[in-house]
Amino acid sequence: xxxxxxxxxxxxxxxxxxxxxxxxxxxxxxxxxxxxxxxxxxxxxxxxxxxxxxxxxxxxxxxxxxxxxxxxxxxxxxxxxxxxxxxxxxxxxxxxxxxxxxxxxxxxxxxxxxxxxxxxxxxxxxxxxxxxxxxxxxxxxxxxxxxxxxxxxxxxxxxxxxxxxxxxxxxxxxxxxxxxxx
Amino acid sequence: xxxxxxxxxxxxxxxxxxxxxxxxxxxxxxxxxxxxxxxxxxxxxxxxxxxxxxxxxxxxxxxxxxxxxxxxxxxxxxxxxxxxxxxxxxxxxxxxxxxxxxxxxxxxxxxxxxxxxxxxxxxxxxxxxxxxxxxxxxxxxxxxxxxxxxxxxxxxxxxxxxxxxxxxxxxxxxxxxxxxxxxxxxxxxxxxxxxxxxxxxxxxxxxxxxxxxxxxxxxxxxxxxxxxxxxxxxxxxxxxxxxxxxxxxxxxxxxxxxxxxxxxxxxxxxxxxxxxxxxxxxxxxxxxxxxxxxxxxxxxxxxxxxxxxxxxxxxxxxxxxxxxxxxxxxxxxxxxxxxxxxxxxxxxxxxxxxxxxxxxxxxxxxxxxxxxxxxxxxxxxxxxxxxxxxxxxxxxxxxxxxxxxxxxxxxxxxxxxxxxxxxxxxxxxxxxxxxxxxxxxxxxxxxxxxxxxxxxxxxxxxxxxxxxxxxxxxxxxxxxxxxx
Ligand code: SF4
Numbered sequence: 001x002x003x004x005x006x007x008x009x010x011x012x013x014x015x016x017x018x019x020x021x022x023x024x025x026x027x028x029x030x031x032x033x034x035x036x037x038x039x040x041x042x043x044x045x046x047x048x049x050x051x052x053x054x055x056x057x058x059x060x061x062x063x064x065x066x067x068x069x070x071x072x073x074x075x076x077x078x079x080x081x082x083x084x085x086x087x088x089x090x091x092x093x094x095x096x097x098x099x100x101x102x103x104x105x106x107x108x109x110x111x112x113x114x115x116x117x118x119x120x121x122x123x124x125x126x127x128x129x130x131x132x133x134x135x136x137x138x139x140x141x142x143x144x145x146x147x148x149x150x151x152x153x154x155x156x157x158x159x160x161x162x163x164x165x166x167x168x169x170x171x172x173x174x175x176x177x178x179x180x181x182x
Numbered sequence: 183x184x185x186x187x188x189x190x191x192x193x194x195x196x197x198x199x200x201x202x203x204x205x206x207x208x209x210x211x212x213x214x215x216x217x218x219x220x221x222x223x224x225x226x227x228x229x230x231x232x233x234x235x236x237x238x239x240x241x242x243x244x245x246x247x248x249x250x251x252x253x254x255x256x257x258x259x260x261x262x263x264x265x266x267x268x269x270x271x272x273x274x275x276x277x278x279x280x281x282x283x284x285x286x287x288x289x290x291x292x293x294x295x296x297x298x299x300x301x302x303x304x305x306x307x308x309x310x311x312x313x314x315x316x317x318x319x320x321x322x323x324x325x326x327x328x329x330x331x332x333x334x335x336x337x338x339x340x341x342x343x344x345x346x347x348x349x350x351x352x353x354x355x356x357x358x359x360x361x362x363x364x365x366x367x368x369x370x371x372x373x374x375x376x377x378x379x380x381x382x383x384x385x386x387x388x389x390x391x392x393x394x395x396x397x398x399x400x401x402x403x404x405x406x407x408x409x410x411x412x413x414x415x416x417x418x419x420x421x422x423x424x425x426x427x428x429x430x431x432x433x434x435x436x437x438x439x440x441x442x443x444x445x446x447x448x449x450x451x452x453x454x455x456x457x458x459x460x461x462x463x464x465x466x467x468x469x470x471x472x473x474x475x476x477x478x479x480x481x482x483x484x485x486x487x488x489x490x491x492x493x494x495x496x497x498x499x500x501x502x503x504x505x506x507x508x509x510x511x512x513x514x515x516x517x518x519x520x521x522x523x524x525x526x527x528x529x530x531x532x533x534x535x536x537x538x539x540x541x542x543x544x545x546x547x548x549x550x551x552x553x554x555x556x557x558x559x560x561x562x563x564x565x566x567x568x569x570x571x572x573x574x575x576x577x578x579x580x581x582x583x584x585x586x587x588x589x590x591x592x593x594x595x596x597x598x599x600x601x602x603x604x605x606x607x608x609x610x611x612x613x614x615x616x617x618x619x620x621x622x623x624x625x626x627x628x629x630x631x632x633x634x635x636x637x638x639x640x641x642x643x644x645x646x647x648x649x650x651x652x653x654x655x656x657x658x659x660x661x662x663x664x665x666x
Binding site for chain 1: 200202215217221222223224225226227228229230239242243244245246248293317320321324327328331332334335338348349350452455456457458459460461462463464466468475574585587589
């Protein structure tokens with residue numbers, strides 16, 4: 001029997017959710033035996049060689065690239081999970097929503113910041129850089145999300161229990177002590 | 183127009199970075215760039231928030247070394263609440279924070295060396311990519327994998343008992359810390375069940391160094407010469423020249439080791455450091471003002487710290503430091519791959535410091551917070567795992583933040599990483615008309631030596647796929663390789 005396949009990605013997140021995933025510690029070595037990690041969670045269809053069973057998304061959607069990757073994940077994963085506050089509601093990056101325009105954020109960072117010497121008033125705009133969105137969006141506003149695992153970062157035990165349940169074909173049944181906020 | 187190669191690590195997908203390489207019509211190197219494709223706007227949207235929030239919010243910029251941001255922001259806020267510029271905390275406040283920081287540097291360095299970098303060494307730069315990752319290590323070098331996982335766990339547990347939580351804790355507050363260490367916490371880490379104790383961590387750290395030194399002996403050319411180039415180096419050092427990861431004065435040296443900045447107070451960083459903006463990357467390019475943007479760039483991180491410091495204030499790490507210094511006859515070490523060596527020496531140093539601190543009675547009792555006269559501006563610097571981290575805030579009369587300036591560690595290494603990519607590209611790709619997976623990995627290895635945040639967590643669970651496309655001068659795809 002082939003192993004279940006798990007894919008993960010970080011959109012506009014800080015990688016803290018991924019780090020918390022690693023905080024399952026010794027259990028990670030068991031996990032390597034239980035599942036295959038999808039090898040190419042890239043925004044190129046050809047590299048998503050197989051359909052995945054579980055896709056885990058960290059971070060919200062702040063630029064065009066995040067958007068496309070999220071779409072690809074939905075297309076290729078049977079179950080999609082929003083992991084952590086940023087994926088669920090934008091998190092810290094969404095502090096700019098409804099308060100600061102993206103122009104004012106760029107101006108502050110590249111023109112007004114006290115250490116920056118930028119006489120030509122260059123704001124990064126190369127074609128290699130993805131387009132920034134007006135707001136930071138939670139993932140479920142872009143695609144359907146099947147499960148939400150709260151926390152910033154969600155506790156390692158919550159992530160582990162959820163994966164074990166899903167891999168056994170059961171529903172996630174989070175315990176209070178694994179998802180309470182701090 | 184010649185050819186363009188785009189290397190898109192999964193980290194690009196993760197919203198971080200990618201490499202583009204332009205070759206001329208004869209496939210010779212024209213230029214290469216490491217683009218950072220992520221922008222958050224933190225400096226702006228933090229404005230208006232109360233200053234005391236900064237240590238808990240700002241760390242959410244980076245979940246890989248959140249403690250560094252947590253502490254740098256707290257240090258800046260110490261200045262604002264009048265608790266001094268680094269030496270004004272109570273012994274409990276300072277030592278709890280130090281323990282937190284050593285736990286953080288320890289776990290971050292371990293993650294980087296064992297989970298991310300060692301597969302290149304164990305399986306070879308051009309080894310089979312299917313196994314050249316931490317999963318391959320778990321399958322084929324299980325002891326090493328278990329050791330890596332347990333060392334990282336130990337560091338995370340240290341963070342938990344000092345910061346309250348493994349990721350995005352709340353321990354450091356303006357002027358000090360919000361908890362003591364309990365006897366139970368102390369004993370569980372000082373003397374915990376094998377392997378979760380301080381002595382085991384020291385033993386394993388020494389083992390990591392042995393592993394590297396043996397590899398070095400057998401692979402001198404790779405370790406010494408790959409992506410090596412002379413540069414300036416910058417870090418904090420303790421006033422007496424000792425390596426100090428938590429606090430110190432700013433010191434920079436030139437490529438020959440001459441001090442070009444010395445004993446600069448962190449509050450004065452702006453007089454010496456500036457940043458340039460380039461249109462093709464969201465990451466700015468810091469430099470020393472007196473040398474200008476072209477010549478003023480410098481390197482930071484473990485290698486730089488070995489170059490700027492005069493000694494290490496813990497005995498076992500000091501011995502290793504002497505061996506490290508002797509290798510270049512006391513001259514600055516410029517080899518990118520020696521970052522790994524330096525990182526392992528710091529792992530050992532952190533293990534020794536954690537043991538000392540766990541034994542220190544000040545952690546279990548004493549005043550937690552220092553109070554003083556408020557001011558409206560504060561700068562907090564520290565040596566994060568990846569190098570010097572700068573936080574600078576101004577507040578108004580209503581305690582709201584009005585300005586935040588952050589120069590994060592990886593940003594300081596922007597120019598050096600670009601040069602490392604250039605050097606690896608010239609060595610492995612320039613002049614070739616077929617791209618092999620090994621060539622691509624060589625470019626990655628050069629970036630990976632700097633442990634930038636952009637090669638982090640996803641790779642940590644075993645993936646760093648690349649996609650490279652080679653276009654001809656008419657932009658037709660003529661070769662494509664996917665490494666997965
Ligand atoms: S939810 Fe928290 S830990 Fe996760 S990416 Fe967002 S800020 Fe980081």
